[in-house]
Amino acid sequence: MLKKRVIPVLLLRDGRMVKGVEFKNYRDTGNPRTAVRIYSAQDADELVFLDIQATLESRSALVEIVREASTECFMPLAAGGGIRTIEDVRQLLSAGADKVVVTTAAVTTPRLVTEIAEKYGAQCVVAGIDFRASAEGAKVWIRCGTEPTELDPVAHAKRLVALGAGELFLNAIHRDGRMQGYELEMATRVASSVSVPVIVSGGAGHFMHLAELLRDTPASAAACASLFHFGDNNPIRARSFLRNLGIPMRVLK
Amino acid sequence: MIGIIDYGLGNLASVRNAFEHLGHEARLCAAPGEAVLCDRLVLPGVGSFHAGMLALEERGWAEALPDLVAENRPLLGICLGMQLLFDTGEENGPSRGLGLIPGTVVRLAPSEPHKVPHVGWNALPQMRRHPLLDGIRRHVDFYFVHSYHCIPASQDDVIAFCDFGGPFVAAAARDNIAGMQFHPEKSQPSGMRILENFVAWNGRC
Numbered sequence: 001m002l003k004k005r006v007i008p009v010l011l012l013r014d015g016r017m018v019k020g021v022e023f024k025n026y027r028d029t030g031n032p033r034t035a036v037r038i039y040s041a042q043d044a045d046e047l048v049f050l051d052i053q054a055t056l057e058s059r060s061a062l063v064e065i066v067r068e069a070s071t072e073c074f075m076p077l078a079a080g081g082g083i084r085t086i087e088d089v090r091q092l093l094s095a096g097a098d099k100v101v102v103t104t105a106a107v108t109t110p111r112l113v114t115e116i117a118e119k120y121g122a123q124c125v126v127a128g129i130d131f132r133a134s135a136e137g138a139k140v141w142i143r144c145g146t147e148p149t150e151l152d153p154v155a156h157a158k159r160l161v162a163l164g165a166g167e168l169f170l171n172a173i174h175r176d177g178r179m180q181g182y183e184l185e186m187a188t189r190v191a192s193s194v195s196v197p198v199i200v201s202g203g204a205g206h207f208m209h210l211a212e213l214l215r216d217t218p219a220s221a222a223a224c225a226s227l228f229h230f231g232d233n234n235p236i237r238a239r240s241f242l243r244n245l246g247i248p249m250r251v252l253k
Numbered sequence: 254m255i256g257i258i259d260y261g262l263g264n265l266a267s268v269r270n271a272f273e274h275l276g277h278e279a280r281l282c283a284a285p286g287e288a289v290l291c292d293r294l295v296l297p298g299v300g301s302f303h304a305g306m307l308a309l310e311e312r313g314w315a316e317a318l319p320d321l322v323a324e325n326r327p328l329l330g331i332c333l334g335m336q337l338l339f340d341t342g343e344e345n346g347p348s349r350g351l352g353l354i355p356g357t358v359v360r361l362a363p364s365e366p367h368k369v370p371h372v373g374w375n376a377l378p379q380m381r382r383h384p385l386l387d388g389i390r391r392h393v394d395f396y397f398v399h400s401y402h403c404i405p406a407s408q409d410d411v412i413a414f415c416d417f418g419g420p421f422v423a424a425a426a427r428d429n430i431a432g433m434q435f436h437p438e439k440s441q442p443s444g445m446r447i448l449e450n451f452v453a454w455n456g457r458c
Binding site for chain 2: 167
């Protein structure tokens with residue numbers, strides 16, 4: 001039986017690890033290299049690295065961090081942030097990433113999603129969807145939550161899968177860093193309307209939030225950052241908590 | 254020396270890093286001539302069957318591999334590398350594979366509500382005794398990421414099944430040629446055990 005995944009997310013800016021609230025007010029949360037070592041020792045199910053700065057310098061720091069992680073971390077690695085071209089993708093993959101996360105470019109140049117899928121396979125493209133709830137309904141936002149679009153998250157999700165995305169990374173901006181729980185309704189709507197696995201992010205504050213998502217929605221994975229950054233929680237404890245609730249989690253030995 | 258077949262596709266560095274982490278020397282072989290010096294070979298790879306086969310043909314591997322494995326040199330295919338060992342694939346139109354293990358490669362068609370690609374951690378609930386699976390217990394999970402799966406012509410070549418809305422072949426072996434649909438190099442301790450088993454394998458079942 002396929003297990004549900006719990007995925008730590010490392011947000012990076014200029015080579016440092018940061019964490020914000022609603023994609024703003026970022027604060028430094030340490031050296032990503034140390035975090036990688038700890039998550040590796042705790043046998044995290046997978047790691048996601050996202051560069052939020054998307055400048056040339058910040059991206060080359062991302063590539064270096066992925067390169068180092070791949071020499072000591074024998075788990076799936078996904079990386080993204082500011083990917084615009086197939087050359088950006090090649091660079092991250094050759095540094096050791098197994099898949100890339102494409103969010104803004106998936107809106108501005110959707111052809112890139114198809115191009116990556118054709119060249120490296122659909123499993124290599126994780127299409128990101130950042131959305132925010134509003135009075136007129138939820139909308140997709142791009143450029144790290146600074147620019148709104150008119151896109152509906154569910155319709156956008158379906159289109160991304162049609163373009164070739166092998167997984168979706170669904171992130172609720174208004175829940176980000178709040179630690180009040182995931183946006184379960186949208187997770188259910190998106191995950192039940194596409195044929196590919198959906199990773200849900202934004203809002204986990206304690207293990208019960210992971211349980212709600214993984215037990216009560218068709219989401220395949222729970223991504224979290226604050227949960228592990230602030231407090232003494234870790235992937236080992238998360239797995240055993242979820243397993244005790246009857247959620248299928250990975251067995252290591 | 255372990256030779257990792259470099260045909261321009263996939264995350265080759267991960268496979269080499271994993272072997273080096275375990276203390277085994279591994280080199281990327283860009284051409285078949287370099288593989289002659291290696292006592293065992295790994296065929297990694299991600300991407301589509303068709304593109305993979307084209308790349309193996311362009312770089313001379315399709316022609317050279319049957320000779321390279323003829324003298325009982327162990328060969329391990331990982332993920333797409335496993336699929337390419339078979340006779341034919343249907344991804345992006347029918348194409349011929351290496352034909353080192355008889356059988357075909359077809360798209361996963363699991364029962365609802367399973368989603369394709371099959372991504373994540375899954376176990377090998379059914380397996381038979383094989384040196385590559387030495388010390389691996391049935392409930393231990395490995396990392397899978399794929400949309401197609403192999404159907405060996407002979408059940409004798411199956412060494413492990415995985416369950417994903419029905420059973421599919423997760424590992425196959427015929428003489429000194431083996432394939433794993435999951436990624437041992439991405440499966441932490443359980444995967445490292447399989448890579449160690451491969452290094453110790455004499456190529457016999």
